[in-house]
Every structure is written in structure tokens, then in C-alpha cells.
Amino acid sequence: MFASLDPQFRDSPDGAEALSILRTCVHCGFCLATCPTYQLLGDELDSPRGRIYLMKNMLEGQPVSRLTQRHLDRCLTCRSCETTCPSGVKYGRLVDIGRSYAEAHVPRGPLDYLKRALLKTVLPRPMLFRPLLAAGRVFSPLLPLSLRRKIPTFRPPGPWPAARHSRRMLVLAGCVQPVLAPDINAAAARVLDRLGISLVTAPRAGCCGALAHHLADEHQARDAMRRNIDAWWPFVEQGAEAIIVTASGCGTEIKEYGHALRHDPDYSDRAQQIAALARDISEVISEELTDNALFYRENERDVSAAIAFQSPCSLQHGQKLKGVVEELLQSWGARLTPVPDAHLCCGSAGTYSLLQPELSRRLQANKVAALESGKPDLILTANIGCLTHLASATDTPIQHWVQWLDARLSDHHQGNP
Ligand code: SF4
Ligand code: SF4
Numbered sequence: 001m002f003a004s005l006d007p008q009f010r011d012s013p014d015g016a017e018a019l020s021i022l023r024t025c026v027h028c029g030f031c032l033a034t035c036p037t038y039q040l041l042g043d044e045l046d047s048p049r050g051r052i053y054l055m056k057n058m059l060e061g062q063p064v065s066r067l068t069q070r071h072l073d074r075c076l077t078c079r080s081c082e083t084t085c086p087s088g089v090k091y092g093r094l095v096d097i098g099r100s101y102a103e104a105h106v107p108r109g110p111l112d113y114l115k116r117a118l119l120k121t122v123l124p125r126p127m128l129f130r131p132l133l134a135a136g137r138v139f140s141p142l143l144p145l146s147l148r149r150k151i152p153t154f155r156p157p158g159p160w161p162a163a164r165h166s167r168r169m170l171v172l173a174g175c176v177q178p179v180l181a182p183d184i185n186a187a188a189a190r191v192l193d194r195l196g197i198s199l200v201t202a203p204r205a206g207c208c209g210a211l212a213h214h215l216a217d218e219h220q221a222r223d224a225m226r227r228n229i230d231a232w233w234p235f236v237e238q239g240a241e242a243i244i245v246t247a248s249g250c251g252t253e254i255k256e257y258g259h260a261l262r263h264d265p266d267y268s269d270r271a272q273q274i275a276a277l278a279r280d281i282s283e284v285i286s287e288e289l290t291d292n293a294l295f296y297r298e299n300e301r302d303v304s305a306a307i308a309f310q311s312p313c314s315l316q317h318g319q320k321l322k323g324v325v326e327e328l329l330q331s332w333g334a335r336l337t338p339v340p341d342a343h344l345c346c347g348s349a350g351t352y353s354l355l356q357p358e359l360s361r362r363l364q365a366n367k368v369a370a371l372e373s374g375k376p377d378l379i380l381t382a383n384i385g386c387l388t389h390l391a392s393a394t395d396t397p398i399q400h401w402v403q404w405l406d407a408r409l410s411d412h413h414q415g416n417p
Pocket of ligand 2: 080
């Protein structure tokens, strides 16, 4: 695609990157078929190709309106289009640049502004989010059903094994997940402990920055990244082998720290090293299993439950880890049920479900129908956002796949059938 960007913007780092991405798009339209918003709305401007045109016009210096911003807001950043695109268009990077540009040129209405400011302030801070959730639990009978179902019941995390192994890995505590489901990281710690790896947390690390990033606040996102790098670095120097992430949305973000901080002279080197150390929990377990005969012996028991796996967009499109968890689950005897249109987003997409509730609900309903079509006894996923979003719309039990594995190994050790 030919593009001649606004000279003022063209010479900036974002301008140069946007231009090189725009040039790779050949307008073929293959991406339209796998774009969830295009499937729902049938409007070219709510498709990847349409949005690329809108961004091109905007970055060329043409007047940018609220309408352009609305079409960019409706994009889930699911990156399904990247997986489909035969030309390798880095749509996710382009829409980040486009959103920041639009944010700087189009004022938002007061209500929209307030909503986004509240989300950016409350969700990344457990000290604010935790009491809010506690109040939500107390007053849940007074809340509308749709909101009530979004509040998960508290499950105690269970024991976190002492750091007894010489092999150590860090784990991202995150922001929303430790408040909503502290049992996920604890389950990961127990599974890795059996593999001879101690999982440790860095007390001063927090939100990965994805929340602010997806709300086009690059300053807040980069501040979060720098704080995490400072918190993790001493552990890396002491030999931590990897930074484990159990929420695939956060994993996608941390793997991009090197790119996000590439122009920061104080952090660029360390950001690249941190990004290279970031691993989804499925990557580590699948590698470690290859050498671990004990795990294979533990895997002799059949699992009768039928399981539907919901592969989050951040896992399959963002981190390109399609099929990894499914293979692991099957290798442990899980009977996976078919999930039609598994490439499509469930509508959670970070804060999307709160900012675009109508589209999000339609995607949620489609995803629940697809997951339940094989009549599973259990739904497993790999991202806290998808987990809470889907749990509010189904009565089928749903959990993180590492929780299922932890429970299975624990049953085996206790001799349960
Ligand atoms: S599939 Fe790729 S090259 Fe084709 S229109 Fe979509 S983004 Fe452009
Ligand atoms: S990121 Fe997802 S919603 Fe956005 S244009 Fe691509 S496929 Fe469509």
C-alpha cells in the first residue's frame, strides 16, 4: 500500500514503523474473514483492511474525527488478522500507533474520559481493586444479575511451596489476577515444584502495563514496565531462569517490553533481556515434561471428564502458541471436545467488555455456544480476563488449565481415583 505520511509524524520512530507496516499491506482482504468485528457488523470500516485505510488517511495528515476513533475503539486487538494475513502485516503494532495518534488529536467526551481514567487507575492497583471487589461481594444480592455473575467466588490459593530447589523462576503476580484468582499462580507454583523448579515473586513488581497500553496511555504503560524491570532485575542477576506468566494477555505484553522501551537508553538492554526471559507457563511445562519421566508415570490415569479448551487470542495470535496447551492436556489423558471457530475472540479483550459491552456480549454468547457445543463437563482457559468474562455467561465450571493439572497431580498423589 502506498502511503505518504504527514512529514511531522513521518520522521518520528512511530512514523517510520507505521510507514513500513502500511507498505506491507497489499489490500487482499483475506483478513476480513477472520475478524470478529467484521463478522458481527459487516462494515468494511470495522475490518482490519478498513481500519488500515482509516489509519493511513489519519497518519497522512487528513482530518481525524471521532468516527475514526470509534472504529479503532471497536477493534479488540485480538490479532486474529495477523495470523491470517499472508503478507505478515503487523496490525497489532499499527493499531497501537494509530490509537495513540487518534488519542492525541480527538478529544473524548467527559463520560468516556472518566470511564477510561477510572479503569486505568483502579484495575492495575490491587490496593484499590481488592476493597472494591470485597464490597461487590458483600452487596452482590443488590447488583444486577449481569454484574453479579462477573464477581467470582473467593477460592483460597492453597499452599505455595517453599523455595527449596536450586532452579528458580520468577512469576508475574500481576494486578487483577491475584485479586480475582490467587489460586492460579499458587497452582503453577505447585506444578513447577514437582518439576524441580521453585517459583518466586518479586514483591515490588505489579501490573505488566497492558491495561494502560490498550487504553492508549503509553506513558503509564512504560512506567509499569520500568517498575517491573527494576523489581525483577536483582532476581535475574541471581540466576532466575525465566519470568513465568500464567495470564496469556500479560505474557504477550511482557514479550514486547524490548520493543516498547527500545528508545529508552536506561532500560532498552534490560527490557530486551526481560522480554527474552518471559514464558507462558505452557511453554515451560511442555519443555520440562520432555525430560521428566515422573510426570509421564503420573499420567497413567485416564480422565473421563470431557474438556473444552478456550484458547485466548493472546495465546494463539499474540504469542503464536496455538495448540501447545491442547497437546499438553491430551498428553495427560484429557478428552478434548471440538470448539468451532476457536480462532475468534470471546469479547473479553482487556477492558473491551466494559467499554464495548454490546459487541462484547455478542462475542461472549457466540463463544459460550461454541465451547458448549461438544457438551463438556469443564471449560479450561489460559487467561484471567477470558475466565471471568466467560464464567459470567455459563454454568459449566471453568478454570485455568494449570489449576486442572495441579488438582490432577494432587489427586494422584493422594491415591484418589
Ligand atoms: S490480509 Fe494482510 S495484506 Fe491482506 S488486506 Fe489484510 S492486512 Fe492487508
Ligand atoms: S485485531 Fe481482531 S478485531 Fe481488530 S482488526 Fe484484527 S481481527 Fe479485527
